[in-house]
Amino acid sequence: xxxxxxxxxxxxxxxxxxxxxxxxxxxxxxxxxxxxxxxxxxxxxxxxxxxxxxxxxxxxxxxxxxxxxxxxxxxxxxxxxxxxxxxxxxxxxxxxxxxxxxxxxxxxxxxxxxxxxxxxxxxxxxxxxxxxxxxxxxxxxxxxxxxxxxxxxxxxxxxxxxxxxxxxxxxxxxxxxxxxxxxxxxxxxxxxxxxxxxxxxxxxxxxxxxxxxxxxxxxxxxxxxxxxxxxxxxxxxxxxxxxxxxxxxxxxxxxxxxxxxxxxxxxxxxxxxxxxxxxxxxxxxxxxxxxxxxxxxxxxxxxxxxxxxxxxxxxxxxxxxxxxxxxxxxxxxxxxxxxxxxxxxxxxxxxxxxxxxxxxxxxxx
Amino acid sequence: xxxxxxxxxxxxxxxxxxxxxxxxxxxxxxxxxxxxxxxxxxxxxxxxxxxxxxxxxxxxxxxxxxxxxxxxxxxxxxxxxxxxxxxxxxxxxxxxxxxxxxxxxxxxxxxxxxxxxxxxxxxxxxxxxxxxxxxxxxxxxxxxxxxxxxxxxxxxxxxxxxxxxxxxxxxxxxxxxxxxxxxxxxxxxxxxxxxxxxxxxxxxxxxxxxxxxxxxxxxxxxxxxxxxxxxxxxxxxxxxxxxxxxxxxxxxxxxxxxxxxxxxxxxxxxxxxxxxxxxxxxxxxxxxxxxxxxxxxxxxxxxxxxxxxxxxxxxxxxxxxxxxxxxxxxxxxxxxxxxxxxxxxxxxxxxxxxxxxxxxxxxxxxxxxxxxxxxxxxxxxxxxxxxxxxxxxxxxxxxxxxxxxxxxxxxxxxxxxxxxxxxxxxxxxxxxxxxxxxxxxxxxxxxxxxxxx
Numbered sequence: 001x002x003x004x005x006x007x008x009x010x011x012x013x014x015x016x017x018x019x020x021x022x023x024x025x026x027x028x029x030x031x032x033x034x035x036x037x038x039x040x041x042x043x044x045x046x047x048x049x050x051x052x053x054x055x056x057x058x059x060x061x062x063x064x065x066x067x068x069x070x071x072x073x074x075x076x077x078x079x080x081x082x083x084x085x086x087x088x089x090x091x092x093x094x095x096x097x098x099x100x101x102x103x104x105x106x107x108x109x110x111x112x113x114x115x116x117x118x119x120x121x122x123x124x125x126x127x128x129x130x131x132x133x134x135x136x137x138x139x140x141x142x143x144x145x146x147x148x149x150x151x152x153x154x155x156x157x158x159x160x161x162x163x164x165x166x167x168x169x170x171x172x173x174x175x176x177x178x179x180x181x182x183x184x185x186x187x188x189x190x191x192x193x194x195x196x197x198x199x200x201x202x203x204x205x206x207x208x209x210x211x212x213x214x215x216x217x218x219x220x221x222x223x224x225x226x227x228x229x230x231x232x233x234x235x236x237x238x239x240x241x242x243x244x245x246x247x248x249x250x251x252x253x254x255x256x257x258x259x260x261x262x263x264x265x266x267x268x269x270x271x272x273x274x275x276x277x278x279x280x281x282x283x284x285x286x287x288x289x290x291x292x293x294x295x296x297x298x299x300x301x302x303x304x305x306x307x308x309x310x311x312x313x314x315x316x317x318x319x320x321x322x323x324x325x326x327x328x329x330x331x332x333x334x335x336x337x338x339x340x341x342x343x344x345x346x347x348x349x350x351x352x353x354x355x356x357x358x359x360x361x362x363x364x365x
Numbered sequence: 366x367x368x369x370x371x372x373x374x375x376x377x378x379x380x381x382x383x384x385x386x387x388x389x390x391x392x393x394x395x396x397x398x399x400x401x402x403x404x405x406x407x408x409x410x411x412x413x414x415x416x417x418x419x420x421x422x423x424x425x426x427x428x429x430x431x432x433x434x435x436x437x438x439x440x441x442x443x444x445x446x447x448x449x450x451x452x453x454x455x456x457x458x459x460x461x462x463x464x465x466x467x468x469x470x471x472x473x474x475x476x477x478x479x480x481x482x483x484x485x486x487x488x489x490x491x492x493x494x495x496x497x498x499x500x501x502x503x504x505x506x507x508x509x510x511x512x513x514x515x516x517x518x519x520x521x522x523x524x525x526x527x528x529x530x531x532x533x534x535x536x537x538x539x540x541x542x543x544x545x546x547x548x549x550x551x552x553x554x555x556x557x558x559x560x561x562x563x564x565x566x567x568x569x570x571x572x573x574x575x576x577x578x579x580x581x582x583x584x585x586x587x588x589x590x591x592x593x594x595x596x597x598x599x600x601x602x603x604x605x606x607x608x609x610x611x612x613x614x615x616x617x618x619x620x621x622x623x624x625x626x627x628x629x630x631x632x633x634x635x636x637x638x639x640x641x642x643x644x645x646x647x648x649x650x651x652x653x654x655x656x657x658x659x660x661x662x663x664x665x666x667x668x669x670x671x672x673x674x675x676x677x678x679x680x681x682x683x684x685x686x687x688x689x690x691x692x693x694x695x696x697x698x699x700x701x702x703x704x705x706x707x708x709x710x711x712x713x714x715x716x717x718x719x720x721x722x723x724x725x726x727x728x729x730x731x732x733x734x735x736x737x738x739x740x741x742x743x744x745x746x747x748x749x750x751x752x753x754x755x756x757x758x759x760x761x762x763x764x765x766x767x768x769x770x771x772x773x774x775x776x777x778x779x780x781x782x783x784x785x786x787x788x789x790x791x792x793x794x795x796x797x798x799x800x801x802x803x804x805x806x807x808x809x810x811x812x813x814x815x816x817x818x
């Protein structure tokens with residue numbers, strides 16, 4: 001195999017795919033990236049057997065072929081190279097030489113045959129969606145994914161294609177984030193599936209603000225095709241629990257608050273919430289919002305925020321991190337908080353279809 | 366589901382209803398039932414896994430309190446999904462279950478074999494002799510009443526003398542007699558590895574929970590913690606948590622705690638806090654007993670002289686003793702030939718050679734001691750008696766007495782024609798100093814191991 005490629009193109013390709021490689025793998029070949037020549041360039045692939053990702057870069061192919069090279073090492077080398085034009089040549093023993101200006105590298109690779117085959121798709125259902133839309137949806141939900149491995153069905157985001165809507169849901173048992181987006185697809189394509197956390201992280205890295213992407217889903221695999229890259233992941237097995245159960249009924253009190261002001265207040269106050277039972281208390285009184293935290297023998301903090309509020313006085317405690325997550329990841333200037341009473345979950349909404357349910361901390365009982 | 370279960374839930378839910386909002390109760394506790402109750406754990410049937418996730422995360426302390434209040438004693442609360450088409454298994458208890466924890470045995474794990482402990486290592490198979498009788502009785506006392514008698518229990522001794530056997534015997538005994546006890550057995554290396562893993566994956570809480578919830582924690586080969594500062598610190602806290610919670614801790618090492626280098630003092634002092642027992646090499650009678658027991662358990666028939674011969678020739682290591690027995694037995698069964706003394710000599714020559722190399726001479730001892738104390742070799746045989754020469758000479762005499770088969774007068778001769786009374790006096794003096802003085806004990810032990818290498 002022999003090809004010439006620009007440093008920018010190769011580095012861009014490697015950066016798209018290199019995060020998938022496992023650092024501690026039982027199979028040495030999984031730390032490598034597969035390089036294959038195509039008619040117009042070179043295709044780069046990495047996989048950890050759960051998630052596989054590949055992308056194509058333009059290159060001048062002199063001699064067709066394929067090999068695998070250590071992905072991270074290759075990326076660090078390419079990043080440091082002095083000139084723009086890179087030539088990579090591989091001999092029959094999978095030893096590759098990399099030339100660039102005055103630099104010369106010899107890298108030992110592994111045979112292409114050892115690399116797992118890229119998953120193939122049969123009888124897949126395909127959806128087309130705007131990248132910006134999905135990017136927005138993932139940003140607004142992915143922070144609520146559970147990290148508790150015993151609840152493995154929650155270790156991912158639910159993609160629910162129902163009634164011409166795509167609903168994304170993430171929850172960890174203490175809060176729940178839900179995002180809705182209108183989407184045209186045939187009735188036969190209605191389906192629920194769970195995309196694991198790692199695939200979500202990689203997908204977020206690949207998504208840009210323009211263009212569309214194609215989502216294809218088969219029995220136990222999902223594929224995302226965008227910007228000349230393809231990401232394939234196994235689905236989380238099992239059914240997502242009935243998340244509708246979590247969403248509270250009609251709210252008694254509703255208040256609109258400036259997002260950034262609230263974010264800053266909560267962040268400051270949380271500095272004085274104790275590590276163990278970390279909580280901040282939110283007190284609504286007439287046209288005023290007090291946020292307080294105190295830790296015995298450490299101290300206390302209070303912030304006041306002027307709001308338009310005419311409901312009854314409510315004081316409710318939340319985990320500050322759970323309150324901060326949506327505030328950080330939403331882009332709107334204003335958010336709406338809906339409350340029922342001290343013991344019932346709070347809801348954060350914005351003017352577009354999004355919902356965040358946060359369970360109160362039972363500090364006083 | 367019995368009506369009894371139904372009643373339990375009615376009363377429990379009444380308590381819960383008073384403590385949370387109506388909406389919260391309606392949403393999460395409507396439709397929950399009691400699936401079973403066996404006195405220690407209560408299984409709640411929930412309509413959907415989402416109920417389990419949210420009750421666990423938000424209301425578990427409340428449910429536990431309510432259950433304890435109604436039933437008079439606390440229960441473990443577990444969940445199972447019933448009456449839903451959702452087939453996701455949700456039998457996980459509220460304790461973080463660790464599918465990969467080979468080192469833990471839980472009540473639910475019916476097969477204690479998976480605990481990383483060898484099922485053969487029980488008290489029944491442990492041969493007691495004068496060399497290990499003390500350690501054995503202490504271990505037995507601990508197994509009978511964990512955390513009540515000696516805590517921590519620190520057992521040390523050379524390789525192949527039964528430390529691991531004793532530890533695992535305690536584990537097996539406890540599991541057998543207290544089904545609900547959580548016994549954790551692992552090597553200190555495993556502890557370190559899991560600790561590193563926990564740091565890397567940020568799962569320290571899970572790691573701590575695993576060890577700090579043990580009823581009996583047994584760590585083998587604790588000397589490998591030496592030099593691993595963070596592991597030591599973590600272990601220090603684990604130790605305190607368990608000790609304060611009156612949980613049994615059992616540790617083994619190949620040397621006394623005070624002689625493990627690079628082990629923090631606070632750990633050393635804690636290890637020496639409870640009971641310390643030493644395992645010594647078995648005497649010849651015990652060795653014969655061990656061989657007989659082993660031969661019996663493997664159904665090997667061997668002539669008494671073979672067993673005596675092996676017991677006589679292999680002294681310091683039970684594991685090696687058993688290995689030799691196996692070798693002789695398999696030779697016998699495979700070759701069909703009569704076993705002769707020569708055949709055994711030939712078969713086990715590598716083991717015997719190693720043993721033979723340990724035969725030390727008085728001259729080697731003198732040289733080594735002179736080197737250690739930085740005195741001239743000639744001083745060993747001279748008649749000069751300043752303390753800085755006389756004491757090393759006495760140590761050398763003591764070691765000669767212990768390590769060689771020479772008679773008192775032979776030793777006296779080798780030290781420049783001293784009288785046998787002088788040798789006896791030297792031995793007595795050194796023995797007394799060994800009991801009283803840490804420094805001397807350390808040096809003599811060092812010399813001893815160096816000479817026997």
